[in-house]
Amino acid sequence: MTATGITHQVQSQYERHPYPGYPLWIPLRWQDGYIGASAFSRYLCGEWRESTSSSMQRPFLLAGCGDTQMAILRNLEPASQSMIGVDISPRNLRRTRLRMWRSLRPVDLRESDLQSYLTACMNESFSHIDAYGVLHHLPDPSATLAEMARCLPPGGTMRLMVYNTPARQWIQGIQQVFRSMGLSFHDPAHVATAQEFLQTWCHLSPPLHQRCTAMGPSILRHTGRFVDTFLHAREARISPQDWMQRLAHLGLTPAGLLDRYGEWDAYPNPLWNCPSAEEMEKRAKAGAFSQNLELFLCKQPGLTARTTQVPRRALFSRLHLRTPPTLWFSFPETYALPLWQRMSIWWRYLNEVYGGKISELSPHIPLSAAQRLARLGAILPRGLSPALRTSLEAPMQEKIHTRERMPAAKIPPRDMRFLLDKAEIILRNQKNLTPRRRFLLGRRIEAVQYLIEK
Numbered sequence: 497m498t499a500t501g502i503t504h505q506v507q508s509q510y511e512r513h514p515y516p517g518y519p520l521w522i523p524l525r526w527q528d529g530y531i532g533a534s535a536f537s538r539y540l541c542g543e544w545r546e547s548t549s550s551s552m553q554r555p556f557l558l559a560g561c562g563d564t565q566m567a568i569l570r571n572l573e574p575a576s577q578s579m580i581g582v583d584i585s586p587r588n589l590r591r592t593r594l595r596m597w598r599s600l601r602p603v604d605l606r607e608s609d610l611q612s613y614l615t616a617c618m619n620e621s622f623s624h625i626d627a628y629g630v631l632h633h634l635p636d637p638s639a640t641l642a643e644m645a646r647c648l649p650p651g652g653t654m655r656l657m658v659y660n661t662p663a664r665q666w667i668q669g670i671q672q673v674f675r676s677m678g679l680s681f682h683d684p685a686h687v688a689t690a691q692e693f694l695q696t697w698c699h700l701s702p703p704l705h706q707r708c709t710a711m712g713p714s715i716l717r718h719t720g721r722f723v724d725t726f727l728h729a730r731e732a733r734i735s736p737q738d739w740m741q742r743l744a745h746l747g748l749t750p751a752g753l754l755d756r757y758g759e760w761d762a763y764p765n766p767l768w769n770c771p772s773a774e775e776m777e778k779r780a781k782a783g784a785f786s787q788n789l790e791l792f793l794c795k796q797p798g799l800t801a802r803t804t805q806v807p808r809r810a811l812f813s814r815l816h817l818r819t820p821p822t823l824w825f826s827f828p829e830t831y832a833l834p835l836w837q838r839m840s841i842w843w844r845y846l847n848e849v850y851g852g853k854i855s856e857l858s859p860h861i862p863l864s865a866a867q868r869l870a871r872l873g874a875i876l877p878r879g880l881s882p883a884l885r886t887s888l889e890a891p892m893q894e895k896i897h898t899r900e901r902m903p904a905a906k907i908p909p910r911d912m913r914f915l916l917d918k919a920e921i922i923l924r925n926q927k928n929l930t931p932r933r934r935f936l937l938g939r940r941i942e943a944v945q946y947l948i949e950k
């Protein structure tokens with residue numbers, strides 16, 4: 497397919513299934529988006545970046561903003577920070593406007609293909625770029641990444657989330673199964689059939705069920721998320737090592753990797769010491785690193801200044817009235833922390849990242865909890881004593897939190913037969929049934945099952 501064809505297909509997918517597509521009346525817990533705020537990336541990258549006040553005045557670009565991200569991040573940015581959201585789907589942008597109808601803060605939403613939009617931008621147009629889950633859906637991710645790098649000034653920052661290709665082999669396998677059945681995102685009946693088939697498969701295969709629910713319990717039911725994962729029009733396959741090489745080539749230095757699931761507990765804090773490309777690749781291939789690559793990048797490090805200037809907010813803002821991000825206290829080491837301690841960690845974070853005011857870390861926080869919080873960005877290294885910094889940087893003392901894989905449980909032959917029969921019925925209903933297609937579909941289903949049980 498040509499680049500235009502791919503872009504058209506992707507646009508048509510998001511027009512039918514906006515992302516993430518949560519109901520418009522649902523209030524967003526926008527403080528949970530703290531990690532996407534430009535202040536977070538700037539502060540994390542601060543030790544490397546040369547920041548000038550003029551670079552701060554440049555806009556923040558939200559590349560492929562979907563239908564909620566602007567509504568979330570606009571609340572986390574100072575009112576003086578201008579923001580531009582670009583998305584190829586008019587429906588996503590309409591939904592963003594509806595979510596933000598009461599917001600007094602101006603936003604600039606542009607309906608455009610990202611590559612075309614960036615090509616028309618001047619060098620060094622943005623101070624920060626957020627590209628969360630978009631590059632791997634483009635016809636030429638490298639070309640767009642290069643444009644994004646060009647549009648950042650030295651010291652500019654970026655948050656990039658891209659798929660961890662080696663860890664998604666089983667998802668790619670399921671995508672192939674649906675393609676062989678002739679199912680696509682275009683037809684709501686096809687989507688419902690695919691959902692029902694995968695639900696049955698999960699019912700028969702507990703390891704598959706575990707993998708799907710690890711991606712969020714709603715993945716099998718929520719149409720937008722289901723299509724985005726299993727029926728996507730385009731998913732470029734680029735390994736972590738390739739991404740890291742491309743970033744290095746463009747002068748984008750990774751400051752850190754967010755470890756949402758405690759997969760790097762046996763290693764030094766990856767948010768403060770980004771693992772090497774080889775390590776990521778090795779662990780991804782071994783199945784020990786399955787989350788997406790969520791990287792914080794800085795353009796051309798090693799310049800002169802070692803200070804950070806972030807657009808300052810008042811030391812007390814409406815952020816202080818929110819409860820802290822849920823991610824921080826969803827781990828065994830942190831969920832026992834009492835509310836007063838949670839609030840004090842949150843306020844300390846806000847005062848430091850937004851106000852530049854660093855205060856002592858409470859000595860009452862257990863070490864394992866502080867280590868976990870440091871891995872999630874709730875505690876940042878600046879201002880810590882060297883001893884505390886070293887202990888928060890170190891591998892977790894006890895590897896408490898792990899997403900243990902289920903012991904390999906083979907699907908019984910009778911259940912496999914049932915699944916293959918069901919697949920055959922779908923193939924027949926799609927008027928796609930030939931002996932060859934039936935044979936290939938069977939082998940694809942078995943191959944996915946093998947990958948899951950491995």
Ligand SMILES: C[S@@+](CC[C@H](N)C(=O)[O-])C[C@H]1O[C@@H](n2cnc3c(N)ncnc32)[C@H](O)[C@@H]1O
Binds near residue numbers: 515609628724
């Ligand atoms: C998986 S969603 C991520 C949305 C958002 N970043 C988030 O995290 O909620 C991918 C988004 O990229 C947009 N997109 C895909 N291809 C694009 C392109 N060529 N140009 C601009 N936006 C694009 C889609 O419309 C969709 O909103």
